[in-house]
Amino acid sequence: MSHFINPFTDYGFKKIFGQEVSKELLIDFLNSLLLGERVIKDLTFLNNERLPGDEDMRAIIYDVYCTTDSGEQIIVEMQNRTQSNFKERALYYVARALSEQGQRGRGWQYSVKAVYGIFFMNFTFEGEEAKFRTDVILSDRDTGKMFCDKMRQIFITMPLFDKDERSCTTDFERWIFVLKHMETLNRMPFKARKMLFERLEELCDVENLPAKERHMYERSLDIYRTNLAIESYAKEQQEKAWEKGLAQGLAQGLAQGHTQGHAEGILETARKMKVSGVSMEIIKACTGLSYEEIEQL
Numbered sequence: 001m002s003h004f005i006n007p008f009t010d011y012g013f014k015k016i017f018g019q020e021v022s023k024e025l026l027i028d029f030l031n032s033l034l035l036g037e038r039v040i041k042d043l044t045f046l047n048n049e050r051l052p053g054d055e056d057m058r059a060i061i062y063d064v065y066c067t068t069d070s071g072e073q074i075i076v077e078m079q080n081r082t083q084s085n086f087k088e089r090a091l092y093y094v095a096r097a098l099s100e101q102g103q104r105g106r107g108w109q110y111s112v113k114a115v116y117g118i119f120f121m122n123f124t125f126e127g128e129e130a131k132f133r134t135d136v137i138l139s140d141r142d143t144g145k146m147f148c149d150k151m152r153q154i155f156i157t158m159p160l161f162d163k164d165e166r167s168c169t170t171d172f173e174r175w176i177f178v179l180k181h182m183e184t185l186n187r188m189p190f191k192a193r194k195m196l197f198e199r200l201e202e203l204c205d206v207e208n209l210p211a212k213e214r215h216m217y218e219r220s221l222d223i224y225r226t227n228l229a230i231e232s233y234a235k236e237q238q239e240k241a242w243e244k245g246l247a248q249g250l251a252q253g254l255a256q257g258h259t260q261g262h263a264e265g266i267l268e269t270a271r272k273m274k275v276s277g278v279s280m281e282i283i284k285a286c287t288g289l290s291y292e293e294i295e296q297l
Contacts (some may be wrong), residue, residue: 004204006183008122010063011220013078015203016179018064020045022203026064028196030074032171033118033154042069050096060096071113073097080122080224081231090119094151117153120179124157132160165189271297 005012017026023043030040043066050060064076075093079086094117101112124130136153139146161176168174174190178200188201202208209217270287274280280294287294 002183003186003206004182004188004201005206005209005217006221006224007179007204008078008080008183009217009220009224010078011217012204013063013120015217016200017076018045018048022199023066025196025200025203026066026076028171029175030118032175034116035170035172038072040068043067043074046073050100060093062093065097067113072116073113074116074118076118076120078120078122081227082123082126086121087125090117090153090155093117094153098151112150114150114152117151119153119155121155121157122159124159130157130160132157267293267297270294 005015007013007016016022017029023045027040027043030043034040046065046067048062048065050062050065062075063078065073066076067073075097077090077093083089094115097115097117098112102108102110134155134157136155137146138148138151156176158176158180161173161180163173163177165177168177168190171194174194174197178185178189178197182204188197188204191197191201206214206217266287266289270283270289270293274283274294274297280291283289283294284291
């Protein structure tokens with residue numbers, strides 16, 4: 001077993017960021033994340049299970065839910081697998097926390113505290129520009145100036161963080177490096193620069209876990225690894241199905257082209273192969289077309 005716990009597991013993430021006894025770690029991380037924007041001096045953990053206001057609504061369970069010393073609410077989530085409508089889910093989480101601040105009666109004047117949604121993602125958004133950190137605010141479309149500061153979302157795409165230990169220059173980068181590589185580390189880096197990492201080392205050492213907690217962690221780790229294996233298998237089967245379908249389609253197209261005796265069948269097959277990303281060498285070998293003919297498709 002690894003020296004340190006895996007922070008991508010449900011147990012590991014909440015062990016680091018979701019406990020009263022270690023809330024100084026969360027405070028330090030949030031201050032590094034929001035450097036130059038605000039300073040958090042203290043946090044109070046809230047009930048992370050939000051029951052529905054009526055029977056038609058659904059309950060929400062946040063990974064970590066807390067409020068700052070000045071009243072802002074912070075939601076911290078770890079999402080390991082890609083999910084349909086994840087952006088919408090993240091927006092709903094923040095909107096729900098905002099709406100729950102509403103008070104009954106005519107005396108309430110829509111005064112709300114800001115809600116921060118911080119979302120660690122162990123995947124990338126498909127079809128979008130690769131970006132490690134995405135900060136979302138409510139702003140004017142023309143000027144880019146912030147319109148309202150009551151909603152903030154920060155998406156942290158862990159696979160896109162590519163700095164090594166030596167190239168980390170900020171506390172935020174050091175935090176991300178440690179979180180991303182923690183399970184494979186033999187020692188906790190940055191202790192000489194930041195004392196808090198000594199506390200992190202002590203907290204996350206698997207050998208320091210009591211027997212009951214170690215059992216909980218091992219179970220959480222097994223669930224995490226099983227989910228990754230299932231996702232990997234599903235992706236592999238999808239790729240095989242795509243390749244098989246492409247091969248069948250090519251064979252049918254070629255057969256149709258030869259049967260009809262028209263060059264159009266060959267050209268159509270080559271066009272489909274080119275759109276699908278098949279190399280020109282393979283297209284040439286399969287269709288007999290020249291490189292010039294393929295380029296003109």
